[in-house]
Amino acid sequence: MIVDDTALIFEKSRHGRQTHLLPEPDGAPVEKLIPKKHLRKTPPNFPEVAELEVVRHYTRLSQKAFSIDTNFYPLGSCTMKYNPKINEKIASMPGFARLHPHQPDSEVQGALQLMHDLQGYLAEISGMDAVTLQPAAGAQGELTGILLIKAYHVERGQTGRIEVLIPDSAHGTNPATCTLAGFKAVSVKSNARGGVDLDDLKKKLSDKTAALMITNPSTLGLFEEQIVTIAKLMHDAGAQVYMDGANMNAIQGITRPGDFGIDVMHFNLHKTFSTPHGGGGPGSGPVACKKHLEPYLPIPRVVKVGEGYALGYARPKSIGRVKAFFGNFGMHVRCYAYIRTHGPEGLRRNAENAVLNANYLMSLVSGRFKIAFDRPCMHEFVIDGSPLRKLGIHTLDVAKRLLDYGFHPPTIYFPLIVKDCLMIEPTESENRETLDQFAAALIKILDEAKTNPDLVHHAPHTMPVGRLDELKAAREPIVRYKPVKAS
Amino acid sequence: MIVDDTALIFEKSRHGRQTHLLPEPDGAPVEKLIPKKHLRKTPPNFPEVAELEVVRHYTRLSQKAFSIDTNFYPLGSCTMKYNPKINEKIASMPGFARLHPHQPDSEVQGALQLMHDLQGYLAEISGMDAVTLQPAAGAQGELTGILLIKAYHVERGQTGRIEVLIPDSAHGTNPATCTLAGFKAVSVKSNARGGVDLDDLKKKLSDKTAALMITNPSTLGLFEEQIVTIAKLMHDAGAQVYMDGANMNAIQGITRPGDFGIDVMHFNLHKTFSTPHGGGGPGSGPVACKKHLEPYLPIPRVVKVGEGYALGYARPKSIGRVKAFFGNFGMHVRCYAYIRTHGPEGLRRNAENAVLNANYLMSLVSGRFKIAFDRPCMHEFVIDGSPLRKLGIHTLDVAKRLLDYGFHPPTIYFPLIVKDCLMIEPTESENRETLDQFAAALIKILDEAKTNPDLVHHAPHTMPVGRLDELKAAREPIVRYKPVKAS
């Protein structure tokens, strides 16, 4: 191997190599301005490389990635839809990118109007009364929503309500959020139709229940048919209903959480409204709530003052800030542009086509794979992978083999309640041929399991590395590069 | 093959699919504004695709390319040096990109100053008195320079001077240029040291000679040691000396054509001054000349008028425009930024390091390859590939096998006077490890020719396609896509 394509930027560093970005400092020597005892003895071991090396290094690294721009990326519950390029151009405008968060309201009226109007659009889409844009992602949105509920109960002396009911199909962030908020997560079973098991819910519902955290449509890709009943049950028992809005793509413009009994929910702008996933982030998790929870929303929120807009701080009952400043403003800009592009009709068509694409793809594979819940799905569907074991292969093998066909695999082994599952979400962005090709690849892999099992077992074969020893990585954690001589 | 990765954008087109870029036309019907007889019967067969398909199509196509940003690209005579990203950012500034060429001088003073100062810098670098930025590439620069010489002779009644002497190592554009200018190209032999054969030159020099077109340093990567003598010979015979400046990278800041007898030359900004090669263009070929040829330069050229700048047209003897407007202004901006970044010291260091890199790389391979002219080279060196035949392989095989090692091959089979040649130009942008690795790959290929000849014969093995049937492409030319049903 002549060119080691896996060399780290540090291993490409050579003494004396450099870029020429900043002028030689021309002021007083630093030792004159800062006492010696505060000054570093040895400089940080930053790489010494020229500009071409940096460009070539990170350009070649980018080519080792699957992305929506290069591949079909049906990662369930992540809504990997097309990220419009116009939104990147708009977010990089100096009028948005070069704003300092400490600038007075009068100097940033364009930004405040955008945030104010976006708060309104998200309230309308969710059927809620008030919105905060401050949470940096869905998980922080969940925590914000649950803290609103806590503040609501505490103000009413309901400090005994320390339990939150969570369907067993929920995402891991839901129970984790409850713990962070000082609540006890109580898991609620799902029934055979994939909805909430009402009896188990009733069994676990008590005056200790602060809230139900429900994901609707659920991570099983199904709308909770009993949602109205459930919400009534909760409200009658003095509890609140929180909704994880990760799957809003399926119902935007069709139905609204505020209309089916939800008190507070979070959005994932990087799912439903296409702000780019960026290799793992940034995201944005605005929270929308009904009137009765509005007083507790984090400060500040943008308010209209006459013809102008201002950051409103006068909220005595607010739970306070969940994050410095006002949230991931760059994602607000992209989401605002996305909603203004679509308008009411575009958002509804997104939901309809996401659901149509999911049902069509399900129909293509239902003959050869076990669909966990055999009825029309919403924006995603779940395959029960347990029968694969009879063919001598695992869900993981199917996922890895898909890489060789140029497809990013679906979500695997989540939700936990479906064994060896694959969760497939095509989104509305993909065309029919891509869905046909993906289905053909899935089915071909089943055939390969019979004719050439090794091919599937040891996949992927076309990636820069083979299957990695993840156990070794956990047992002997190497989490930073150390120069050979120094280690 | 589930996903046909070679589908054309037309083959991905489906009736009714579209992007949403422009609003529905809201004015009078076109039939009311333009007579029916001028209107198209059938619209052009443009593809009907959505935005994600366009982005995915041209992003995946880009990944099938070798480029300076991803690979070492030692293409001789092309100077594939690092194209600085700051120049791309600057050229895309609205203050440069959004200028209309018909705007009056008063509205574009920043652009005119840039062009004026760039004319000066190129004159200083070449040791010349006047510069035109109008030619769009080297070849058009050559034609411009030769037309200046023609006008010069015609004005002096020397209409009999209809021959141009051209060393046999010259690039194909040189003789082609002469034909276009109505001259007869007369080839001059090279001597054993790779320079011009003085005897042959004297033999072909006559009162019919209009000029000598010399490339210095030559395409053999050697500085013409006899240049002063040659220039004097030509001038004494009443002829002019044109220099092809493609290889200026080797001598910038070291010596100047104006100082060693050249009357007129062209630059290739996309070689010496890093404006990007863009898959085959755009380039830019400014021409610099001595005082006596200035009157004939194309119009307009930027002139200083008091404190301001203007496009100067008052040149009665000008040969006229060689191109609409003022040349590839976007490349003038990048070149200006490149020269202002380097200053005198940076340009000289580029020459020194380009020559050092070339000599170092030559030293690494001279043991196993036949160096055409075994003495220190300038910015590039040429390998005589004829001995390869004894190993049962051809220069083409070596080039194709290099692709498998992640290197773009050098220029092959040019210059014509070195048999089966490879012309290698590393430029100053590359580091020592890359030169070592490239040399190691070349040497490994020689070993492979012995141990596993087929491997080399049928290379490349890691590209999207194997070797293509170029004969078939010429015999049955398919030069556009035709929809299957229509053909």
Next chain:
Amino acid sequence: MDYIQNASDDAAAMLKAVGAKSVQELFTSIPKDVRLGRALDLPAGMTEQELLAHMAGLAARNRTTDSHTSFIGGGAYSHFFPALVDQVAGRGEWVTSYTPYQAEASQGTLQSIFEYQTLICELTGLDVANASHYDGSTAMAESVAMALDHSDRNRILVSAAVNPQYREVLKTMFKQIGVEFVELATFEGATSTGGLAEVAKTAAAVVVQSPNYFGVIEDLAELARAAHEGGAKAVASVNPVALGLLEPPGACGMDIAVGDAQPFGIETSFGGPWCGFIAAKMELIRQMPGRLVGQTVDGKGRRGFCLTLQAREQHIRREKASSNICTNQALMALRATITMSALGREGLRRMATLCVQRAHELHDAVTSIPGVSRPHKSPFFHEFAIQTPVEASVLNERLLARGFLGGVDLEKSYQDLPRGMLLCATERITKADIERFRGALAEALREPR
């Protein structure tokens, strides 16, 4: 400053390997007395931060078609193009690769050129288009060379309504090989076809432009018929956006169509880099200048693309070549290709239609001002001439102060159009812009000397 990677200890090791004590030793082949021996007289180098500030200062001294509403046309057009063009065509693989000589390693570039050639053929209704040329003016010169190559006649008929700068380029390129240019007169802004067949008998080619420099839509079918009747080739310079609505040159019988793809995703950029195109009937494929991509197969029958018929080009035919082009405008052709694909059938229709509608609304608005009239009656696409009581240069200054970039001064090239001005409207112009412009133009015309 510079972008050199090797530091001093690399240089030392390399000099040692080469057997030289200093890098100056490698320049001994350069005679001492021609060594520069001093630093070049250039401003000192700058770091990226300093350069950016300096360049921003230069840029700020220019008015742009962003800072002002522009009705300027005359061969360069400000059109909308989607944000994806900059982001996709700006990828390092597109920007920093060179000519696809090694086909297996350049299938991306080659396929994109094949798609470009197809789009140009579809627009022009002709059979073969090359990979790209410098711009419309040099593409027209190459088309004249093709016609001369195919005929023993030495005269070329060029309409007076062809872009004046294009006509200047033809003279520069062909006067020294004794080619005679004869101007064809115009009537009501359109090239008159009366007696054309007769005079075409003496010509190798008849060269026209549609929409022509006055924005007038020529009768290409009649012009081609007359040219052929005289035994001359028929060449038309065309606007690619107009071909979204107008009958293409191929269908009108033209032999060669040339033009500039600048309107599709390429910035006006003060005159370049743009993207000249040349399309012709299949019979002229061997005379086609520049690069040409063809479809073929590899050893396993997989489709691939490669540069073809290279025997036409200068690196093979050398002094027998009819064109000397090597580097072309590849990256600009890619931008045009991506823009045309993104517009697609519906987007092209909308762009062309909006241009026609806005231009005719602009025409009605300005000609409603007393003293402003259009000197031509012929149909136009998105550009038209007007004459006003004030010289265009003076008028444009007054309009600049009111936030407009006015139009092209016609008088400089057409003495018969005193105080003439060319106005153009593309889909970037809104009805509100037109209304504002009407007020501004009326005011500007009333402004005292």
Next chain:
Amino acid sequence: MDYIQNASDDAAAMLKAVGAKSVQELFTSIPKDVRLGRALDLPAGMTEQELLAHMAGLAARNRTTDSHTSFIGGGAYSHFFPALVDQVAGRGEWVTSYTPYQAEASQGTLQSIFEYQTLICELTGLDVANASHYDGSTAMAESVAMALDHSDRNRILVSAAVNPQYREVLKTMFKQIGVEFVELATFEGATSTGGLAEVAKTAAAVVVQSPNYFGVIEDLAELARAAHEGGAKAVASVNPVALGLLEPPGACGMDIAVGDAQPFGIETSFGGPWCGFIAAKMELIRQMPGRLVGQTVDGKGRRGFCLTLQAREQHIRREKASSNICTNQALMALRATITMSALGREGLRRMATLCVQRAHELHDAVTSIPGVSRPHKSPFFHEFAIQTPVEASVLNERLLARGFLGGVDLEKSYQDLPRGMLLCATERITKADIERFRGALAEALREPR
């Protein structure tokens, strides 16, 4: 408008395959009485051209750190970064991929995170850093959670000189699980260490910031010593650019360092998205929140990278997790990584040195104006507090009119600093800017009410 690919005939074929007459049939699981049954009350959709014009209008109503010279700091800093960052980090593969769950298909993302983790460890002098967190404020909250996890004490000591918004976030995150926050006083702008060891005996962690909110460089070694003497963890919030020159928290004995990598290649963007970082001693690796990339090998012994120790994360530990973070700020961490690599050792030195020099020149210039004084004597990095006779809000308005974005209003968070203002200078500020600002500030102070 929308980005849906399938047209009507695709939809028809798909409905047929699914056995539904219309797409509405697929929504039967949604009870009829909660169907919206009307269009959402949102403005009508827009094409790309209309959207761009609308957004440009909004953007134009904002003053920016480009349109005005800015001395604003207080947790967000306007720094230079090279042009290559936007062009390389803006590639579709980086922007539109998601978390590298499938390691073999994400070696690029994983390796870049491994390099980011290394750079943060080098800056902070600590052993392990996670892939990224939302921002500095939430990273500080996670560090407090880590300390509480490791101790049975329920009190946290936080310096009054820690960013006020960070302290608000701590209260929001921990008040409902009964954690008590005690403020440490400051003297001459620095956290006083007197008696700290004593009170630290009651605390799970001592949290400080250096340079702190007043720009003052804290004595981290002494603060860490006192914390450990009291048996508490020592946490420092740091500025990554300052660590180019200042002794790192690790070397000062800090257990955890947090902060925001925003100064490296990330736009201030009105508060986010930025890039929180957390680094700690190796002993705390199992408490490290969020994603962590580890090095390993594949079957052929080739080096590779993968997400490791996932058992810490929420998708495994669910209700037992100590952090609920899932999506983080990956693309911002990439921008910081590319910027740090491009700056390199020499570039980091220059950036930090220029910041210190410009800030001290700014200090000398403004404090030379009568009535303007710095309330603190402690050493500072690139930010310092001043008090003037005029409230910061009024002064900033007057400065805006003179082309400056003034400083941060300190009085809102620190009653003991009436008419206080925080000024910051980075390498983007020139000596000429400082000179102009001195004149403008002097004028602004004299301006009558």
